[in-house]
Every structure is written in C-alpha cells, then in structure tokens.
Amino acid sequence: MFLLTGGVGLDNPNPNPTDWLVGKCWDELCRLNDLPNFAGLMDHFKKNTAEWKKMFDSSEPQNHRLPAPWDTKLNLIQKLVVLRCIRFDKIVPGVQNFVTDMLGKKYIEPPPFDLPSSFADSHCCIPLIFVLTPGADPTAVLLKFADDQGFGAARLFSLSLGQGQGPIAIRLIDEGVKNGTWVVLQNCHLAKSFMPSLERICENLTPDSTHPDFRLWLTSYPADHFPVLVLQNSVKMTNEPPKGLKNNIIRSYLSDPISDLEWFENCKQPLQMFLNDYEDIQYDALLYLTGECNYGGRVTDDWDRRCLGTILAKFYCRELVEIPEFPFDPSGKYFCPDKTEYDEFMTYTRSLPLITNPEVFGMHENADIMKDQQETSLLFTSTLLTQDAMSSGSSAKSPDEVVNDVAEDILCRLPPNFDRDAANEKFPVTYSQSMNTVLVQEMTRFNLLLTTIRTSLKNVQKAIKGQIVMSVDLEQVVTNMLTGKIPGMWMKKSYPSLKPLGSYVNDFLARLSFLQKWMDEGAPTTFWISGFFFTQAFLTGAQQNYARKYTIPIDLLSFDYEVLKGTQFPEAPADGVYVYGLFLDGARWNMSIMELDESYPKVLYDTVPYIWLKPLKRSDLQEKPTYRCPVYKTSERRGVLSTTGHSTNFVIAMLLPSRQPQSHWIMRGVAMLCQLSQ
Structure with missing residues (x-):
C-alpha cells in the first residue's frame, strides 16, 4: 500500500538535507523509514547524499543500483518503493522491469488488436464494447470488418448518442433484433440519461427472441454511470494509440483507407474555388478555416483555442511553402519533405527517431518528466481502485x-471558527474599502469548510468506536484518509486542490492563519493571493477601491503588472495591491534580467516574486513586449463555470515581461499556478 500512496502523514519534523530532492519525496522517504524493512534508510540517506544523488541524476534510475547495503538488502518490490521516493517519474519503467523479471516480457507487450477473435466470442445477446482512449477511434476498423462480414451500409446502422437520440437508438435496436442487422451506438458516456434504458434492453435480450445475426456494438470512454451489468456481460475491447510521433504518423498512413476520396474531392472543389480567387495563398483565411470552423466548435476554452491557433500557425505559414524542407524543430530532423509519392513519405517517416523529444512540440525537456509523473499517478490511482484500503499491509x-490517529492529529490543530460578528464590527462595510467585505466573505466560506472537516472527523472517531453507524459518506472519508487523499465530503465545500491529504491540511491551516492575522492586525501590506477561497472577489475588490477613489466605472478598468525585486514592504501601495504565492509552470523568472526565461533541467516549477497589481483604465495600458500568462488555482488547468460566471479554476491573465514572442511560451505551455500538487 505504501508504494501506491506514499504513506499518510501531516508534519515532518526532519529537515530536508538536500536542495535537489523535493519536499514531497523527502516526506515519503521519512515515512518509509518507519516501516520495519526500511529502518535506518533516512539516516543512510543523510550520510550518503552524494551516492543517492547519482541515482537521482541518472537517466535510467530504475536500472541504477541502490547505494550499499540497500541494493542487496531489499527485494525488487521494495526497491520500487525506494524508487517512488527518489524518482517518482520513473515508476512505470520500474514496474515494467518488475513484471518482466517476475512473469516474462510478454506481459508488458500489448497484444495486437484482434477484432475477429472478439467477434467470435460474442453472440446476439452479448454486446461488444470498445473502451475508448484518447487518440484512438475504432470506427474505421469496425466499418471495414463489418463490410468483410457482409454487413455493409444496408445492414449496419450507426448512431452517435447525445441529447434526444435515445428513442432513435431504441428503434434501431428493435429493428436489429427482428431483422438481424448490426447497431453501433457511439459515445455512450455522453448519454447518461439513456444508460438505464440500455441496461434494460440488454437485460431483456434472449436467444429465442433475438435474430442470431444481430450484434450491438457500443463505444464509450470510462464513465461512472455506464451500467455495470452491461459491462460485466459484454465482450470488452480497447485499442490504445501507439506512443511517439513516428508511430502515430505511420499508423495514420497505414490506416485503411487514409481518407475517403469522395469526401476529399467534395471538400477540395469549394476550397480550390476559394483559393483561385486570390493570386497568393491566404494563410490567415486557411488558419481561420481550420482553427475556428473545423475545430472551433469542439475547442471551447479560449486558452485552448489560443494554443490550437499557435500550433496551426506553425504549419500554415509562408516559410513552409517557400523554404525547401522547412524544419519544424531545432534539430532539423522533423521537416516537410519535398515528396509527392506515398512510398517516399513512408520512407521519410520510418527514418524519424523512435523517441520523440519534447522540443519537437515546442516544449521544454522538463515536459517529459511531467508526462512520466502523470503516467505514474494514473497507474497508482487505477491500481488503488482495485485495492482494499482497510488492509493493514506492512x-x-x-x-x-x-485513521483515529490522523483524525485526532488534524482535530488538535484546527482552530475555532471565525467570529463573523466581531469581524463585521471591526471591518464594517465602507464605500472606500472593499477589502473589508472580501475578508468577511472569505471567513464565511472557510467556516463552512472548517465545520465540515471538524464534524466529519469527530463522526469518524465515533464510528470507529461503535458509537454511531459508519455511513457510506463516513466510510469514504476513512478510505480517503488511508490512501492519503482529500475526502470527497470535504471537496464539496472546499476550494480546488490536487494536494495529498497531509499537504492539503497544512495548506488549509496556513490559509486560516492568514485570515486570522488579517483579523487581528488589520489589512496586510502584501496579500497571499493563493490563500483566498474565491480569488476573483479579492481582485474585484482591488479594482473597486481604485474605481471609487477616482470615480471611474469599474468595467473600464484593467490591471497592469509589475514584478518586484524586493521582499519586504513597510507599507501598502497607494493604488493596487502587492501579491505573492504564485508558481511558474513551464518557465522560470530570471531575477537578473527581470523577465521570463527557460526552466532549469529537472526544476519543474519556479516561485514567482512579489507582483504589484496596478489598476488603471484599459485605454491607458501601454503596449510592451509581454507574455499574457493565464493564472490557475491548480495544475489541472481546467474547471467549470460557476453560478457567479467565473471559472472554478482559471483566475486571471497576467502580463509578464518577455523578449521571446508570445508563441514561444504558448508552445511551452507556460502558466502560473496558485498551488502545486504536492
């Protein structure tokens, strides 16, 4: 269980002896030291940091020998636990090595996608389900297979599920049951309301009343609302896309057919007529046609559309046409070949490197580390779903x-609820100071979360003692605490956070302390922008103070941003606010030139200095070489619109000085985060 969760703990009294091992990994290493087989590991690490750093710096730490005596003292699975604490991003290849040694190499090699075998395992009453993965579409393979089996256009009916499509799907299934046709229902995950009807239909299918040739094909991404009964009684298939740019391009060229020629001809004619009206190529028009018309309906987020447009501009450009073998990356290995024949394109594609460097996509080399960390997190999260959290393990x-100890530890550290009445009396609502309202509103929100946490922990303790019934919600709290995750009951009342339980509690207490200090000592000279529950209210308050001071309509205002070198400020600015607590993702802040700069290798995040948010009229904002950097509450970088009209994750876009063009940092995926996921 420690391999999957990293243990559960709140505070670590042992200081980190290095500057290269991140705090989360050091905390896990200290907790690992408490397990019997790893006793003495922490002291050994402190005394032999140089030896351990060799493993940390290795390009293949999963194959690196542990410093003596741990390499001979630990078995393979125990070495994986140590690898988790040193290089979390290399767990997946480490697990592959473990499976290869224990079971054999064939268990880590994906089997070929065999649709005929899956079809042979089915009959008229058993649905066939394609479990979808990003980048893989089984539709073309299924259509070709259906044609080979004699179920062409006249005997195969396909429907993409969505709003209002349920009755049509039921009609198609009824006709298929009678006439022996095939029915394909795509994107079942989008039709939540139809899933109970689908479950009843599948449950009522019997060999006596169903045509033997009938087959029901379903496609769906994993979804909680997909009927378990259908899933258990079906033939399940998945076809993950190959990894790497080279393999994906080859798969596209080998797909049968590459494109529907009739469809291509129909599209080509109006496009040719459009282009013939101009003497030169209209790049902007083509860019708009592809980015906004073709993809625009599916890419709804403004920042995603900005990223899409930047990527497309790399290919829809004059240089691509005028420069022979125009390179797409600094190495020059990826370029547009001046070829015309299919075989020539295939030959060039097969010559590409097997492993794709992140720079090909315009990203920093650190992007590989983040990708590997996400794969490890996905592996552990998926495996945890199959485990019994109540097993004590080692x-x-x-x-x-x-659970009782963790609950008691948290309860001892929780302060009493904020006194709203005292806050209202000390910080009354005034025309000239909107921050008073912000403080009281923040206290109200944190009181609600504080009450939820305190009540749930006390009830968990009572349930463990048998004083009350362990409800489903409390059982979920217990499971989350054992796996080091934030309980769902808390998250319903909480600000967004991806932190593990221990870090979340410490972060929560720091936010409470920030507000309590504001209450006791008055408004601070600098504000911890990441410590607010509803950050947008604080930003609006800063603009409102300025608007009322100078009698300017607030909807005409914007912010200018000045990154500061100082860290101590004896008094607040006359206009605007000083803020701190942000982190740069995808770049770093260069204090010597006071501009954005490239990240250091293996340093994924950089702390942003203090920033002066200066309200001003939008018309007075001067044009400067800057990068318009989005600010998010978490590294997930996505959210939903709340009832206030604000995103639950996106905060604001800040302008940061930069010598590089906007497109450079957009391709790097540079953003600022209010909190890290550790």
Whole structure:
C-alpha cells in the first residue's frame, strides 16, 4: 500500500538535507523509514547524499543500483518503493522491469488488436464494447470488418448518442433484433440519461427472441454511470494509440483507407474555388478555416483555442511553402519533405527517431518528466481502485488506529471558527474599502469548510468506536484518509486542490492563519493571493477601491503588472495591491534580467516574486513586449463555470515581461499556478 500512496502523514519534523530532492519525496522517504524493512534508510540517506544523488541524476534510475547495503538488502518490490521516493517519474519503467523479471516480457507487450477473435466470442445477446482512449477511434476498423462480414451500409446502422437520440437508438435496436442487422451506438458516456434504458434492453435480450445475426456494438470512454451489468456481460475491447510521433504518423498512413476520396474531392472543389480567387495563398483565411470552423466548435476554452491557433500557425505559414524542407524543430530532423509519392513519405517517416523529444512540440525537456509523473499517478490511482484500503499491509498499526490517529492529529490543530460578528464590527462595510467585505466573505466560506472537516472527523472517531453507524459518506472519508487523499465530503465545500491529504491540511491551516492575522492586525501590506477561497472577489475588490477613489466605472478598468525585486514592504501601495504565492509552470523568472526565461533541467516549477497589481483604465495600458500568462488555482488547468460566471479554476491573465514572442511560451505551455500538487 505504501508504494501506491506514499504513506499518510501531516508534519515532518526532519529537515530536508538536500536542495535537489523535493519536499514531497523527502516526506515519503521519512515515512518509509518507519516501516520495519526500511529502518535506518533516512539516516543512510543523510550520510550518503552524494551516492543517492547519482541515482537521482541518472537517466535510467530504475536500472541504477541502490547505494550499499540497500541494493542487496531489499527485494525488487521494495526497491520500487525506494524508487517512488527518489524518482517518482520513473515508476512505470520500474514496474515494467518488475513484471518482466517476475512473469516474462510478454506481459508488458500489448497484444495486437484482434477484432475477429472478439467477434467470435460474442453472440446476439452479448454486446461488444470498445473502451475508448484518447487518440484512438475504432470506427474505421469496425466499418471495414463489418463490410468483410457482409454487413455493409444496408445492414449496419450507426448512431452517435447525445441529447434526444435515445428513442432513435431504441428503434434501431428493435429493428436489429427482428431483422438481424448490426447497431453501433457511439459515445455512450455522453448519454447518461439513456444508460438505464440500455441496461434494460440488454437485460431483456434472449436467444429465442433475438435474430442470431444481430450484434450491438457500443463505444464509450470510462464513465461512472455506464451500467455495470452491461459491462460485466459484454465482450470488452480497447485499442490504445501507439506512443511517439513516428508511430502515430505511420499508423495514420497505414490506416485503411487514409481518407475517403469522395469526401476529399467534395471538400477540395469549394476550397480550390476559394483559393483561385486570390493570386497568393491566404494563410490567415486557411488558419481561420481550420482553427475556428473545423475545430472551433469542439475547442471551447479560449486558452485552448489560443494554443490550437499557435500550433496551426506553425504549419500554415509562408516559410513552409517557400523554404525547401522547412524544419519544424531545432534539430532539423522533423521537416516537410519535398515528396509527392506515398512510398517516399513512408520512407521519410520510418527514418524519424523512435523517441520523440519534447522540443519537437515546442516544449521544454522538463515536459517529459511531467508526462512520466502523470503516467505514474494514473497507474497508482487505477491500481488503488482495485485495492482494499482497510488492509493493514506492512504497517505496525491497524487501519482503525491509523485513521483515529490522523483524525485526532488534524482535530488538535484546527482552530475555532471565525467570529463573523466581531469581524463585521471591526471591518464594517465602507464605500472606500472593499477589502473589508472580501475578508468577511472569505471567513464565511472557510467556516463552512472548517465545520465540515471538524464534524466529519469527530463522526469518524465515533464510528470507529461503535458509537454511531459508519455511513457510506463516513466510510469514504476513512478510505480517503488511508490512501492519503482529500475526502470527497470535504471537496464539496472546499476550494480546488490536487494536494495529498497531509499537504492539503497544512495548506488549509496556513490559509486560516492568514485570515486570522488579517483579523487581528488589520489589512496586510502584501496579500497571499493563493490563500483566498474565491480569488476573483479579492481582485474585484482591488479594482473597486481604485474605481471609487477616482470615480471611474469599474468595467473600464484593467490591471497592469509589475514584478518586484524586493521582499519586504513597510507599507501598502497607494493604488493596487502587492501579491505573492504564485508558481511558474513551464518557465522560470530570471531575477537578473527581470523577465521570463527557460526552466532549469529537472526544476519543474519556479516561485514567482512579489507582483504589484496596478489598476488603471484599459485605454491607458501601454503596449510592451509581454507574455499574457493565464493564472490557475491548480495544475489541472481546467474547471467549470460557476453560478457567479467565473471559472472554478482559471483566475486571471497576467502580463509578464518577455523578449521571446508570445508563441514561444504558448508552445511551452507556460502558466502560473496558485498551488502545486504536492
């Protein structure tokens, strides 16, 4: 269980002896030291940091020998646990090595996609489900297979599920059951309301009343609302796309057919007529046609559309046409070949490197580390779903003891709820100071979360003692605490966070302390922008103070941003606010030139200095070489629109000085985060 969760803990009294191992990994290493087989590991690490750094710096740490005596003392699975603490991003290849040694290499090689075999395992009453993965579309393969089996256009009916498509799907299935046709229902995950009807239909299919040739094909991404009964009684298939740019291009060229020629001809004629009206190529028009008309309806987020437009501009450009073998990356290995024949394109594609460097996509080399970390997190999260969190594993304490201790530890550190009445009396609503309202509103939101956490922990302790019934919600809290995750009951009342449980509690207490200090000592000279529950209210308050001071309509205002070198400010600025607490993702802040700069290798995030947010009229904002950098609450970088009209994750876009063009940092995926996921 430690391999999957990294253990559960709140505070770590042991200081990190290095500047290269991140705090989260050091905390896990200290918790690992408490397990019997790893006793003494922490002291050994402190005394032999140079040896451990060799493993940390290795390009293949999963194959690197552990410093003596741990390499001979630990078995393979125990070495994986140590690897988690040192190089979390290399767990997946480490697990592959473990499976190869224990079971054999064939268990890590994906089997070829065999649709005929899956079809042979089915009959008229058993649905066939394609479990979809990003980048893989089984439709073309299915249509070709259906044609080969004699189920062409006249005997195969396909429907993409969505709003209002349920009755049509039921009619197609009824006709198929009678006449023996094939029915393909695509994107079942988008038709939540139709899933109960689908479950009843599949449950009522019997060999006596169903045509033997009938087949029901379903495609769906994994979804909680997909009927379990249908899933259990079906033939399940998945076809993950190959990894790497080279393999994906080859797969596209080998797909049968590459494109529908009739469809291509129909599209080509109006496009040719459009282009013939101009003497030269209209790049802007083509860019708009592709980015806004073709993809625009599916890419709804403004920042995603900005990224899409920047990527397309790399290919829809004059240089691509005028420069022979125009390179797409600094190495020059990826370029537009001056070829016309299919075989020539295939020959060039097969010559590309097997492993794709992130720079090909305009990203920093650190992007590989982040990708690997996400793969590891996905592996552990998926595996945890199959585990019994109540199993004690190698821990000396029982699960009930662990939960009770963690709950008691958190409860001892929780302060009492904020006194709203005292806050209203000390910071009354005034025309000239909107921050008073911001403070009281923040206290109200945090009180609600504080009450939820305190009540749930007390009830968990009572349930463990048998004083009350362990409800489903409380059982989920216990499971989350044992796996080091934030309980869902808390998240319903909480600000967005991807932190593990221990880090979340510490972050929550720091936010409470920030507000309490504001309450006790008055408004601070600098504001922890990441500490607000609803950050947009704070930003609006800063603009509102300026608008009322100078009698300017607030909807005419914007912010200018000045990154500061100082860290101590004896008094607040006359206009605007000083803020801190942001992190740069995808770049770093160069203090010597006071501009954005490239990240250091293996340093994924950089702390942003203090920033002066200066309200001003939007018309007075001067044009400068800057990067318009989005600010998000978490690294997930996506959210939903709340009832206030604001995103639950996106905060604001800040202008940061930069010598590089906007497109450079957009391709790098540079953003600022209010909190890290560690």
